Amino acid sequence: MRQPALTTTVSYQALQSHAAEARDWQMRQLFAADPQRFPALTVDAAGLFLDYSKNRLDQRTVELLVDLARERGVEAQRDAMFAGDKINLTEHRSVLHTALRMPRGKALVVDGQDVNVDVHAVLDRVKGFTDKVRNGTWLGYSGKPITDIVNIGIGGSDLGPKMAVLALRSYAHPRLKMHFVSNVDGHDMDAVLAQVNHETTLFIVASKTFTTAETMLNAQTARRWFLCEGREEDLARHFVAVSTNKEAVSKFGIDLDNMFPFWDWVGGRYSVWSAIGLSVALAVGFGYFQTMLEGAHAMDEHFRTAPLAQNMPVLLALVGFWNRQFLGATSLSIAPYHQDLNRFPAYLQQLDMESNGKRVTRNGQPVDTPTCPIVWGECGTNAQHAYFQLLHQGTDVVPIDFIAALRATHDLEGHHDALLANCFAQSEAFMKGKSADEVRAELQAQGLTETKIDELVPHKTFPGNRPSNTILMDQLTPATLGALIALYEHKTFVQGVIWDIASFDQWGVELGKVLAKKIQAELEGDVDPAAHDSSTNGLIVMAKGAQVP
Numbered sequence: 001m002r003q004p005a006l007t008t009t010v011s012y013q014a015l016q017s018h019a020a021e022a023r024d025w026q027m028r029q030l031f032a033a034d035p036q037r038f039p040a041l042t043v044d045a046a047g048l049f050l051d052y053s054k055n056r057l058d059q060r061t062v063e064l065l066v067d068l069a070r071e072r073g074v075e076a077q078r079d080a081m082f083a084g085d086k087i088n089l090t091e092h093r094s095v096l097h098t099a100l101r102m103p104r105g106k107a108l109v110v111d112g113q114d115v116n117v118d119v120h121a122v123l124d125r126v127k128g129f130t131d132k133v134r135n136g137t138w139l140g141y142s143g144k145p146i147t148d149i150v151n152i153g154i155g156g157s158d159l160g161p162k163m164a165v166l167a168l169r170s171y172a173h174p175r176l177k178m179h180f181v182s183n184v185d186g187h188d189m190d191a192v193l194a195q196v197n198h199e200t201t202l203f204i205v206a207s208k209t210f211t212t213a214e215t216m217l218n219a220q221t222a223r224r225w226f227l228c229e230g231r232e233e234d235l236a237r238h239f240v241a242v243s244t245n246k247e248a249v250s251k252f253g254i255d256l257d258n259m260f261p262f263w264d265w266v267g268g269r270y271s272v273w274s275a276i277g278l279s280v281a282l283a284v285g286f287g288y289f290q291t292m293l294e295g296a297h298a299m300d301e302h303f304r305t306a307p308l309a310q311n312m313p314v315l316l317a318l319v320g321f322w323n324r325q326f327l328g329a330t331s332l333s334i335a336p337y338h339q340d341l342n343r344f345p346a347y348l349q350q351l352d353m354e355s356n357g358k359r360v361t362r363n364g365q366p367v368d369t370p371t372c373p374i375v376w377g378e379c380g381t382n383a384q385h386a387y388f389q390l391l392h393q394g395t396d397v398v399p400i401d402f403i404a405a406l407r408a409t410h411d412l413e414g415h416h417d418a419l420l421a422n423c424f425a426q427s428e429a430f431m432k433g434k435s436a437d438e439v440r441a442e443l444q445a446q447g448l449t450e451t452k453i454d455e456l457v458p459h460k461t462f463p464g465n466r467p468s469n470t471i472l473m474d475q476l477t478p479a480t481l482g483a484l485i486a487l488y489e490h491k492t493f494v495q496g497v498i499w500d501i502a503s504f505d506q507w508g509v510e511l512g513k514v515l516a517k518k519i520q521a522e523l524e525g526d527v528d529p530a531a532h533d534s535s536t537n538g539l540i541v542m543a544k545g546a547q548v549p
């Protein structure tokens, strides 16, 4: 259905007038005026708690934002996604990552096929295989159990599994060391090969298409490395594939018995729940992998059934939209206060920016508002000692998502309270700031001269009124991790619906791929690179002339 331009909708215009009033609001005053602000602007679901009260909005803003979600058809499009409708219009595909975490037996027929049956058949195979590797009955060619697993993949075939394996570090198998190679830069593969042994290493070649240049080159290199010690007939014990492309897997030389399939209705950046999660299931065991799926399913059920005004992914999306559209925030910083969520910001970069980094609507018209902000971030407290200076006192307002677990998964004394204290202190500081009067009073109490005080006040003043969300969970477990990932998946979906953009394709990555192929041929051959601009030609000539060490 053709959507009207966003800025022409009734609910958008109501929001715009409201935003004109809200522009001067100070969060300090909003908190002081409403003792119920915290309970009113928080929500919990699927083991997660979202506090969005430290944003420049009030309950009326939320009502207007919910009206917008309704007018843009979020509920209908959500239902269409869950039902398997072909909502990925440009590729004419269903979008069914939610089906990957549906309990067994919940029939969902798409194109005449019950996808639930297919999903669970693959999960059963994942269980059988991962059990064998973990219990030491899957042996390498010389009869030894596997000790090292190398996942070769890129984008969604790397970021999700790598993020989840790190996040669930405390659940990991003691014998199995997990490695991830994604970069076509040989230094990545070289560093991993230097640590592993031919006899006890298992390679997972993870690629939805099985044509991605980086992954294919890395896989060929791993194969060559393996064949320096092992024989062709040993490959089946050391190489498995995860893909939708049987033909290419077979052509590569991987036994189809060692291939774990998935389907074109799983987007790469939504694929950690499919067999692409094989490395996660190997690391933590199939039982915990399944618990991660259950955590995601709990969030799916919440997203599918909760009213919009109490719907966590919808609210997270609407607050993000408000900050982007009406506060002019061009980026969103993700600050996990949990070291094991170290790769979560990188994971979200692909999820959000590859989905919603678009400038035309689903019908190909230019959008009439800004779309996806730049997503970036780093673990707290490290981020505090790097770039939080800019976030507190710089000229840009950057909303932040703080993510923390109330209980640690370690028992080291003193650390967790220190961590949480920092997390809560930061969101308080961003909200409250520190006024010039407060700074002045503090410096006077320290006995500084008035001249010195005048000099320091501007530097020590914090504007505050800077927005943040805080997402809490009891502990980082497979279930809460699953819910957290699903929360952001659905948040991305809702924003895509509001902007009316095609969130499930990624044409923007194609141009560079095509040009790289051409330049690689020029670097490797005698072709004269005169066909480019003078800068690109010059760089190619320099690379061709460089001495190989």
Ligand SMILES: O=P(O)(O)OC[C@H]1O[C@](O)(CO)[C@@H](O)[C@@H]1O
Binding pocket: 154, 155, 156, 157, 206, 207, 208, 209, 210, 211, 212, 215, 268, 269, 354, 506, 509
């Ligand atoms: O799993 P594949 O097919 O190798 O693709 C890897 C990644 O490449 C992309 O297509 C972008 O180039 C991502 O969307 C995808 O996650």
